[in-house]
Amino acid sequence: MESVNSSKPRYECLLFDLDDTLYPFSSGLSEACTNNIIEFMVEKLRIDEDGVVELNDILYKKHGTTMAGLKAIGYEFDNDEYHSYVHGRLPYENLKPDPILRNLLLSLPFRKLVFSNGDDTHVTKALKRLDIEDCFERIISFETLNPKIHDSCVSDSLICCKPAEIAFEKAFDIAQLNPYTTLFFDDSIRNIQTGKSAGLHTVLVGKSEKVYGSDYALESIHNMKEAFPELWSESNNKNKKPESIGYATQISIETSVQA
Numbered sequence: 001m002e003s004v005n006s007s008k009p010r011y012e013c014l015l016f017d018l019d020d021t022l023y024p025f026s027s028g029l030s031e032a033c034t035n036n037i038i039e040f041m042v043e044k045l046r047i048d049e050d051g052v053v054e055l056n057d058i059l060y061k062k063h064g065t066t067m068a069g070l071k072a073i074g075y076e077f078d079n080d081e082y083h084s085y086v087h088g089r090l091p092y093e094n095l096k097p098d099p100i101l102r103n104l105l106l107s108l109p110f111r112k113l114v115f116s117n118g119d120d121t122h123v124t125k126a127l128k129r130l131d132i133e134d135c136f137e138r139i140i141s142f143e144t145l146n147p148k149i150h151d152s153c154v155s156d157s158l159i160c161c162k163p164a165e166i167a168f169e170k171a172f173d174i175a176q177l178n179p180y181t182t183l184f185f186d187d188s189i190r191n192i193q194t195g196k197s198a199g200l201h202t203v204l205v206g207k208s209e210k211v212y213g214s215d216y217a218l219e220s221i222h223n224m225k226e227a228f229p230e231l232w233s234e235s236n237n238k239n240k241k242p243e244s245i246g247y248a249t250q251i252s253i254e255t256s257v258q259a
């Protein structure tokens with residue numbers, strides 16, 4: 001049961017997905033990523049072009065990521081090669097420094113973590129482009145959830161990734177976070193739904209309407225302050241020093257950089 005005791009903040013941790021959550025879908029990275037995945041399937045795995053789009057869709061929906069799906073149905077390939085093929089050519093130049101998001105994050109006196117199915121290289125590169133890489137305590141990435149056991153990938157047919165419940169459990173364990181005092185932001189409905197059943201408070205990002213499993217909906221991550229003024233409230237920030245932020249707000253802000 002949630003505590004509403006005023007002496008105990010409701011939230012202790014903020015957990016963020018990366019892609020299409022910390023930057024918008026309109027950046028074009030997701031679309032480019034899908035195209036690269038399909039190209040990998042055709043060029044590297046010799047999957048017939050006819051039906052490859054449909055297969056990608058099926059695997060993504062059934063297994064969380066296409067990569068996990070390809071492994072599950074028996075394809076063998078090197079994880080790093082896949083990631084560099086799929087992410088290496090993304091239009092990262094479309095991601096620009098986001099001072100609004102940076103200020104929001106830095107003014108939030110909570111533990112902040114990124115929880116992405118992406119590999120370390122991709123996550124780090126995107127966060128750097130957005131100029132928010134130093135706003136987080138840690139990144140939970142593909143490598144975090146799937147530590148290398150072998151150099152080759154022959155036996156890693158089971159990839160751990162969102163939205164599998166085990167991925168959430170691993171993330172909680174690795175980061176030592178309590179889901180019941182964590183606010184989770186993700187653009188994926190199924191990730192939100194698993195997150196909710198795992199105990200997280202959930203925020204669907206990129207949509208204006210809530211869905212089953214989401215406690216809140218947020219059209220843009222930039223709307224955090226309007227949606228959750230209590231995160232900046234005095235009761236949550238009583239031990240924090242003031243930090244000025246570069247835009248108007250009706251909320252009294254008494255925070256410091258904790259990243």
Ligand SMILES: [Mg+2]
Pocket residue numbers: 017018019020021186187188
């Ligand atoms: Mg996402």
